[in-house]
Amino acid sequence: MINTISSITIFVSLFIAFYLLTVRTKTKVSNYLFSIFLILIAIDTSGIIFEKINSKSYNLIIFRSTFSFLQIPVLYLYIKSVSYSDFKLKPKHLIHFAPFVLGNLLFFPRFYLVDTVDKINFLQQYKHMFEIQLNHVIFHLQFIYYIIIFLTLRKVKKIYLENYSGVSIKTYDWLFKFTATLSFIYIIALLKNIIKFSQFDIVSTYFKIGIHLLIFLLICWYLYKALNNPELFKQIDSTLKLIKNSIPQQQPNKEVLIHEQENIEKLRNYMKEQQSFLNPSLTIQNVSDEIEIPVKELSLLINHKLNQHFYDFVNSYRINYAKNLLSDSTQNKRTVLEILYDSGFNSKSSFNTAFKKETGTTPTSYRKNLIINT
Incomplete structure (x- = not known):
């Protein structure tokens, strides 16, 4: 069952990724980032299938597993790219991939650089290996850190409300739901990993089936939204600031109050007359x-x-x-x-x-x- 779900998820993920990479659009960076995210999902989902096909490619087995470190950073950059019209990928964004590099460096001394026999022993004892356990800890600490994704969405939505009047506000609500659902899946993955290192490791298999099914449904949800909302986001200018940061600290004097009231009347008359x-x-x-x-x-x-x-x-x-x-x-x-x-x-x-x-x-x-x- 899990192989079937994984295969379908991989196919759908790669199909949408291919479409995003080839379609003509003004939001190329956003499309590229989300296609990379989908490819990473496909790689992560391919675990069981990959190990059956490449059971003797031990380095690739471990290297494939570390790609999970890239999922959340790429999702974060994707959200930034669809939120801000002037977003550009910069060298400073490479810092987000530090956990991926660190996760791989941990395996060099006792896995990547040792002979085949030692690699087999390592994989057979993976539950007790410090490197495996630490990688899981780093991944979930990374997940906690990227709660800033929600803060970014909250800020962008508020800036949109303060400066725009279009329907695009609904897309930020949807993206928040999409991210929240994905976070729920990551929480289930955390529970799965905790159980995996316990004596009830068989239960983790059922968790894995549930995770793969949820990911498949999530991707289908995204596809449905994308097809029904081809212009999914009206991006904002990143130079816009929240109005609370511009409120003067001192109380305005009488002249300022009169000026403000005149401008309010001017605004209301304009809206009424010009419609x-x-x-x-x-x-x-x-x-x-x-x-x-x-x-x-x-x-x-x-x-x-x-x-x-x-x-x-x-x-x-x-x-x-x-x-x-x-x-x-x-x-x-x-x-x-x-x-x-x-x-x-x-x-x-x-x-x-x-x-x-x-x-x-x-x-x-x-x-x-x-x-x-x-």
Whole structure:
């Protein structure tokens, strides 16, 4: 059973990796990194099959096992690449591959450099070998360290909310779920490895079957998302900072307060008169250019003074516009889908979520209630 699952997982992983490496796209770095991640998954999954085919390639057996050290760093770099539009691979990123190098160096004295007999003895006694145990410890310490992946996603999502108004926010939620699911699989792998070195090592085999099945389902999930969302991410500029880092420490004086209030009125009048919120790709930079208020100052006004993210600020105008269309008797023949597009949304799910957040009900229910009450 495990061989069947492993074979299917390897095939699907390599197939998607090949597609990502050959498809024409603007996000080449992201595609390359995720294809490398999938290839690493395939290598890791191939353990049992590889050992049967190459049972006498002892160095390759151990070397293959150390590729697991590369999975999380590559995933981290992938997330950085899809999050930031100006991301570039740099020499400093090589530091992320230090555990892989260290893991291999540990095997040189008593495995890579010894004769075949000693290698066989080493593998037969692998449970008690210090190098094997230390490699497992390093891998799981590495996993704990890369909790920063979640912090990166959280920061990027917040920056997006403060500067953009598009539907792409959903993609960060999905990527967070994808990473959380993968982390759950790594936790199961940790339990498997603990059991593997105990007297109940047979149980670890069932854990391995479960892990391979979950990885297969995870890859299929990614494929499904990629096919349904070809433009998966709207990347942000890495130079953008969280607004909390720009809030002045001192209390503003009377002149500053008057100036802020004037700019707020200027902003509200612009949104009402120009209806720029109907642009589904509206950014805070667009608004800044139109009303001639610096982005940093405008961001402070919306996020700090109005206590709203730019994303929610724009959506509030879109929802009010949609409510007017839904309550207009001359628009009764128009579908909710048509109305959401005319209101500046480009996703049914994001429209329903924002509408329910604002009104406490769905657009369809809102329209039905209006009809009943008239």
